[in-house]
Amino acid sequence: MTTKPAVLVTGGGGYIGSHAVLALMDAGWPVVVIDNLVTGFRFAVPDGVPFVEGDIEDQPLVEQILRQHGIGAIMHFAGSVVVPESVDNPLKYYHNNSAKTRSLIESAVRCGVPHFIFSSTAATYGIPETSPVREDCPQRPINPYGMSKLMSEIMLKDVA
Known part of the structure; x- marks a missing residue:
């Protein structure tokens, strides 16, 4: 029997991240969570x-986690998500969603993590030309939140 590699879930104290943790656990994957708890909750992370x-x-911390736990995949949910706030404070969103993701990608590459799953948003499409929106629709974000997520998508494509 092959042992599954551990999955690092960023933002695992948030709503979507914590549910991803539960689904991974139900499927038999070992999971590790990192969260700064700015908007997440410690109680949302299951016991054990x-x-x-x-x-x-924090690249030294992230790289320690990746090596210590033998992380084989990262599921990245951490970030800021409030569109009106992104309009009022775009630099916060470019830092939290783009710059921090760049740091995480760099750590993943440096440690040889082969799989990176990124939770993006339909906001990267802006006002779509068609409905339903398909992944091959043009991406034209209309707010800093959508743009910050698109920037992360581009970085991931470039290093894939």
């Missing part, structure tokens, strides 16, 4: 799941 309170831009 290794939890690190920290930030994904």
